[in-house]
Amino acid sequence: DTGVSQDPRHKITKRGQNVTFRCDPISEHNRLYWYRQTLGQGPEFLTYFQNEAQLEKSRLLSDRFSAERPKGSFSTLEIQRTEQGDSAMYLCASSLAGTDYGYTFGSGTRLTVV
């Protein structure tokens, strides 16, 4: 197992375009999380899944954001009609529910909206 993989690592897009990021968690982990991190700040929670069910969405996740985790495996995060304020690092993490193990994070996707 190579850990949590995120693709792409970097994305530059024009304002108003749609973008989609992918996260492949550790295979035996049933929980998957998305976080956003802006420069100089700690990561902020966006949403999480247990298996294929999306159980919570932060108020940070506006209507332009949607996340899916079909079949409880990989997940996608889509941002529609991107705005300059969406520029950030988008981090994915996974964990095994019911344990006290630490979460495993991916390396993130850095989005720049121009």
Add this chain to the structure above:
Amino acid sequence: DAKTTQPTSMDCAEGRAANLPCNHSTISGNEYVYWYRQIHSQGPQYIIHGLKNNETNEMASLIITEDRKSSTLILPHATLRDTAVYYCIVRVVTHDYKLSFGAGTTVTVRA
């Protein structure tokens, strides 16, 4: 709302021990203390966690005070690769599914 307070930054000499403090004075009995670090341009990396006993692994040691209101992460022999932002987080394992990151401590290890 972050439940922990950490110094904004600290320097450490290479090869020496780095002691990173964290205050969590409002911690409740079922909250664990977790430490993560984030090296520039990477995702956070789990380091260690504990409930009330001191813990040690291959990366670090965690010392939790008897009243559990504060803790110290110890990097025994800091290297340049330990330069990172270190986050102290408290979490109830059974139902806290999200980690609340504060600003962390920026640790710079100097040669």
